[in-house]
Amino acid sequence: MAHPYLFWLAGAVLLVAAGVVTTLLPHRRARSEQRRTAWSVARAAIDSAAVSRDAAPDRVPEAERLLTRAESLARGGVDAARAAAEHARQADRLWRGQR
Amino acid sequence: MSARGYRRLAEPLRWAVLGVAVLVLVVFLLAQRQQGIDVSYGRSPASTAGVATDSAGTADRATVPSVDEMTALVAAAPVVRLPGAVAYWNEQRVREVAGDTRILVAPPGLDKDERERVRDVENATIRVIGTEVSGGFYQASSDTLPAWRAQFATGDVTDLLIALITALRKESTPADRDELRWREPSGPELTAVLTDLRATGRHVAPGATLTDVPETAARNAFPDGAWYVALPVQRYGEPLPRYGPALSAQFPDQPIVVMYGLWIEYHGPGAADFAELAGASFYGQFASVLSRSDYPQRNVLGVYLNRVTDLRYAGLFERPLPYRPADPLRVALPALPWLFAGCVAAFLILSARSLRRPDRGLGRRRDTAPVRLAGLTALAVEVSLLTDARSNPALTRGIVALQAARSAWEEKLPARHVRTLLDEATAELDDTARQVGIASYRPDNYLRGRLS
Incomplete structure (x- = not known):
């Protein structure tokens, strides 16, 4: 060992690094999971709305506009995913209510 | 243990390990500031101050005449004794080898310039400064305890003179002869000494230069206390009173230090183990300084006691060492890095475990x-x-x-x-x-x- 102080320094750095990693990693993991979940919800809602659209006897321009907007949001964070899901659900409701 | 119980235990354990690691780190950092702490076991506490310097042991009252005056004196008589000279010799034995040797005897305690002046007296074959005998390029010195005893207790330089004269003439040197004689101290003498020793632990005879016993050195050398008898330099040719054995016979368990001038003797328990060793190593080192200078007995006694302490701590004779507790912090310090490394490793492992998907x-x-x-x-x-x-x-x-x-x-x-x-x-x-x-x-x- 080059110098006794290096030993302590390395130990302290390891401790801090381990602390940072154990704090940041679960946080990032949770965020990523949240985002993927939100997008999973949004995709399900969009697909569901698309089915409703195909089944609807008439065109509903507002619903189509909403769905287009939802599809255009297909990239982004949790907020974008929630907005897309909300638009898609609204469109779905409109198409279903038409019958 | 169930997996859940293990998990519940792992998290507090992880933080406890981190706490210990931080604590160890802090202790380490604080210990860095205390490098001055010095733990030793059995190191002699004797002070290392010696006696040998050029100016130490010089006396103001000792002086010598000018070189010319001394040269005139030496030219007038074969043996010149300057005032204050302390060296004596067996004139009979010296005369047998001397021939026309001229001897200049100067007092001890001269400073460097005065010693130079004595050496500049060219017609003196042999110069005696104090009891330091030199001549030509030679200097005679004793190397046995009886020789040192004669030299420092009575100022006897007979053997030194004979050795130097024969060496200068390239003749063979006759064997040294120990001419010192002893006598048993008389009853009143012993009583007076004993009275003093019982009262104060030391007896200073008239003419002795021991003012007091160096306290720390005495305590280190003889923790149980010792008796000190200080006598002046004894008159040459007269028998020395044998106080040491006489007192030891009455008090066998009492360490007794007897000084005749600058000659120091030890009597009492353990004398056979170290008295000769202490004397030989002390006079072997300091004899040449002591012979030409005029130290008070106190200084010489202090150095002697330090030497005794050194011998004692060197374990050369049987005495228990004083217990010195070791500083627990110093003892624990070498373990700290390992403790720290263990804590770091444990924290890393537990952290890695906590990262696994639950x-x-x-x-x-x-x-x-x-x-x-x-x-x-x-x-x-x-x-x-x-x-x-x-x-x-x-x-x-x-x-x-x-x-x-x-x-x-x-x-x-x-x-x-x-x-x-x-x-x-x-x-x-x-x-x-x-x-x-x-x-x-x-x-x-x-x-x-x-x-x-």
Whole structure:
């Protein structure tokens, strides 16, 4: 060992690094999971709305506009995913209510 | 221990380990400031101050005449004794070898310039400064205890003179002869000494220069206390009173230090073990300094006592060492890096454990999603044969939800999310079944039937 102080320094750095990693990693993991979940919800809602659209006897321009907007949001964070899901659900409701 | 109990224990353990690591680090950092702490075991506490310097041991009252005056004196007589001279010799024995040797005897305690002046007297064959005998390029010196005793207790330089004269003439040197004689101290003498020793632990005879005993040195050398008898330099040719053995005979367990001038003797317990060694090493080192200088007895005694302490701590004779407790911090310090490394490693391992996905073990046991997914998929396939245009959209939406649930489950998204999607699919399939009009295809009934 080059110098006794290096030993302590390395130990302290390891401790801090381990602390940072154990704090940041679960946080990032949770965020990523949240985002993927939100997008999973949004995709399900969009697909569901698309089915409703195909089944609807008439065109509903507002619903189509909403769905287009939802599809255009297909990239982004949790907020974008929630907005897309909300638009898609609204469109779905409109198409279903038409019958 | 169950997995859950282990997990519950791991987290506090992890933080405890971190705390210990930080504590160890802090102790280490604080210990850096205390490098001055010095733990030694059995190191002699004797002070290292010696006696040998050029100016030490010089006396103001000692002086010599000018070189010319001394040269004239030496030319006039074969032996010149300057005032204050302390060296004596057996004139009979010296005369036998002397021939026309001229001897100049100067007092001890001369400073450097005065010694130079004595050496500049060229017609003196031999110069005696104090009891230091030199001549030509030679200097005679004793190397046995009896010789040192004669030299320092009575100022006897007979053997030194004979050795130097014969050496200068390149003749063979006759063997040294110990001419010192002893006598038993008389009853009144011994009584007077004993009275002093009992009262104060030391006896200073008239003419002795011992003012007091150096306290620390005395305590280190003789922790149980010792008696000190200080006598002046004894007159040459007269027998020395043998106080040491006389006192030791009466008090066998009492360490006794007897000084005759600058000659120091030890009597008492352990004398056979170290008295000769202490004397030989002390006079072997300091004899040449002591012989030409005029130290008070106190200084010489202090150095002698330090030497005795050194010998004692060197373990050369049997005495218990004083116990010195070791500083626990210093003793523990070498373990700190290992403790720290262990804590860091434990923290790293526990941290890595805490990062592992917690859902797996728990989820697999309770996760009903695959069963429901399979059941609902089978239901959707069966129902799809019976649907018409009216019920198709609900079925399709149910299948879409089922697909979403499947991919969510495969992606290991939270179980709650998968359940929500499955609920959605269940609602759509329930719709379908109601529109088709077959109650047994309603998901609740269908799944119950499948499972039973």
